[in-house]
Amino acid sequence: MTATPAIEGWFTTGPESALVGSRCTTCETVFFPPLHQASGPGFCRNPACAGEEFAETRLSRRGTVWSYTDAQYQPPPPYVPRSDPYEPFALAAVELPEGLVVLGQVAEGYGVADLRVGAEAELVVETLYADESGERTVWRWKPVVEMGEEADQ
Amino acid sequence: MSNHDVAVAGVGMHPWGKWGRNFVEYGVHAARAALADSGVDWRDVDLVVGGETVRNGYAGYVAGATFAQALGWNGAKVATSYAACATGAQALDTARARILAGLSEVALVVGADTTPKGFLAPNAGERWDDPDWLRFRLLGMTNPAYFALYARRRMDLYGATQEDFARVKVKNARHGLANPHARYRKEVGVEDVLTSAVVSDPLHLLDICATSDGAAAIVLCSTAYAEKHGLGGGVRINAISTVTPTFPNTVIDMPLLSTDSANAVPAPERTFKESIGQAAYEEAGIDPADVSLAEVYDLSTALELDWMEDLQLCKRGEAEALLRAGDTTIGGRIPVNPSGGLACFGEAVPAQALAQVCEVTWQLRGQAAGRQVEGARVGITANQGLFGHGSSVILSR
Numbered sequence: 004m005t006a007t008p009a010i011e012g013w014f015t016t017g018p019e020s021a022l023v024g025s026r027c028t029t030c031e032t033v034f035f036p037p038l039h040q041a042s043g044p045g046f047c048r049n050p051a052c053a054g055e056e057f058a059e060t061r062l063s064r065r066g067t068v069w070s071y072t073d074a075q076y077q078p079p080p081p082y083v084p085r086s087d088p089y090e091p092f093a094l095a096a097v098e099l100p101e102g103l104v105v106l107g108q109v110a111e112g113y114g115v116a117d118l119r120v121g122a123e124a125e126l127v128v129e130t131l132y133a134d135e136s137g138e139r140t141v142w143r144w145k146p147v148v149e150m151g152e153e154a155d156q
Numbered sequence: 157m158s159n160h161d162v163a164v165a166g167v168g169m170h171p172w173g174k175w176g177r178n179f180v181e182y183g184v185h186a187a188r189a190a191l192a193d194s195g196v197d198w199r200d201v202d203l204v205v206g207g208e209t210v211r212n213g214y215a216g217y218v219a220g221a222t223f224a225q226a227l228g229w230n231g232a233k234v235a236t237s238y239a240a241c242a243t244g245a246q247a248l249d250t251a252r253a254r255i256l257a258g259l260s261e262v263a264l265v266v267g268a269d270t271t272p273k274g275f276l277a278p279n280a281g282e283r284w285d286d287p288d289w290l291r292f293r294l295l296g297m298t299n300p301a302y303f304a305l306y307a308r309r310r311m312d313l314y315g316a317t318q319e320d321f322a323r324v325k326v327k328n329a330r331h332g333l334a335n336p337h338a339r340y341r342k343e344v345g346v347e348d349v350l351t352s353a354v355v356s357d358p359l360h361l362l363d364i365c366a367t368s369d370g371a372a373a374i375v376l377c378s379t380a381y382a383e384k385h386g387l388g389g390g391v392r393i394n395a396i397s398t399v400t401p402t403f404p405n406t407v408i409d410m411p412l413l414s415t416d417s418a419n420a421v422p423a424p425e426r427t428f429k430e431s432i433g434q435a436a437y438e439e440a441g442i443d444p445a446d447v448s449l450a451e452v453y454d455l456s457t458a459l460e461l462d463w464m465e466d467l468q469l470c471k472r473g474e475a476e477a478l479l480r481a482g483d484t485t486i487g488g489r490i491p492v493n494p495s496g497g498l499a500c501f502g503e504a505v506p507a508q509a510l511a512q513v514c515e516v517t518w519q520l521r522g523q524a525a526g527r528q529v530e531g532a533r534v535g536i537t538a539n540q541g542l543f544g545h546g547s548s549v550i551l552s553r
Contacts, residue, residue, distance in 0.1 A: 027420075030421075032419060033419050034417065036413060069408070072304035072308055075355055078292055079277035081292050103415050103416060103417035120313060
């Protein structure tokens with residue numbers, strides 16, 4: 004069984020994976036989660052724009068940390084715990100050059116101690132949980148450790 | 157003052173707690189208390205507005221009618237409002253609008269809830285197009301995790317500490333000690349907060365409000381009706397702000413997974429929460445400097461500090477300094493949450509915004525025994541709910 008995204012069309016997989024947003028073809032505003040593949044028409048949320056057509060756009064893979072936290076207690080369903088007993092994970096809100104903030108879990112092996120507001124983070128794709136169809140993946144934020152910093156830790 | 161004032165004829169509450177009974181029972185208790193406080197006979201009420209509760213079946217969806225029937229059908233018109241945490245304020249605004257339009261004279265507004273234990277979770281079922289479902293499924297993002305993002309930002313940007321957050325809890329616990337409607341009436345020390353379990357770093361269990369059962373009700377009438385019948389002791393509602401955000405909303409908001417983008421349209425001058433307070437001040441024609449007390453939504457301790465700045469009670473990044481100086485304690489320059497706040501109540505969603513108005517009313521009348529802000533003339537409330545809802549109410553005497 005192969006790993007598949009937990010949600011279809013929100014991010015690309017493979018090397019240089021990225022979030023997939025929608026760009027309004029009328030006013031250029033970028034949206035994530037994407038609007039272009041919604042079952043009905045998507046509506047541009049810019050109040051000055053009546054656009055209903057969107058182009059797929061890959062968002063920047065790197066951004067700066069807006070804030071961060073963790074989940075010390077197991078979240079309620081529909082969250083699917085990956086392990087029993089539960090293992091806490093970190094969460095980050097990352098501001099992208101496109102001018103929006105996107106939430107995500109923090110990459111495996113990193114916690115709040117590895118993060119600070121304004122620091123750089125980049126997108127990775129990792130396993131969120133497994134179900135009958137195999138491993139289901141999700142985007143995550145991984146702290147960017149610059150050369151030299153690593154040696155200080 | 158503004159020319160669209162309405163009078164608060166009476167207020168009432170059912171004590172907050174975890175009573176495990178039907179929300180209608182709490183609502184009727186609060187409604188009868190408010191009616192008794194006002195001296196208005198139930199049969200004279202010509203409009204009932206209920207705050208919807210989404211966790212109590214059909215009766216909760218049509219809360220206005222449910223309360224009206226329980227009190228005994230009296231032929232009044234009816235409405236039910238839902239605006240997440242701002243439900244009570246939106247219900248109040250519905251009543252106010254009809255009164256100001258001359259379509260009603262005296263209205264009863266009621267919000268009541270029975271809540272489950274633990275984290276508030278989305279309704280059952282698979283809903284891949286519902287952000288409130290997706291945030292749990294894809295991220296495990298609980299409400300406290302959102303609160304923690306805001307708290308951490310205060311620490312990294314303004315030098316706030318976990319001790320500061322604990323001090324908010326200590327202050328509010330002390331404020332609520334003598335409040336007969338509060339669920340928690342017990343002193344809490346800084347160490348108690350810091351040694352309680354971390355829920356979402358940097359917030360401890362005692363930094364985060366519980367969910368509670370409770371009910372609040374308000375009898376609202378035109379100023380002419382109040383004067384004619386000698387009701388309410390002069391307390392007026394000067395403003396009810398229920399504005400939505402202005403695009404692009406670039407501050408991450410529960411339950412969303414992302415913000416709007418500012419790539420094509422620049423971010424507005426004010427954040428959503430700042431605009432909620434600003435709209436109330438403009439509507440009331442009242443300056444932030446004239447506020448005697450504030451009841452704000454301390455879903456977490458750190459959010460109280462955010463609200464002080466959003467309501468222009470101090471500059472951005474200065475809330476901790478006011479807190480440490482005792483300015484926000486009863487007896488200080490600008491007491492915040494003299495009722496004890498959500499720290500002492502826990503949240504009963506459709507009732508909470510009304511409970512804030514009840515407290516401000518008692519404060520303005522000088523009836524807040526054991527927690528009175530001396531000489532209170534103007535009070536402001538604030539809260540924020542899911543999906544672009546929020547409210548701020550200004551009352552004066």
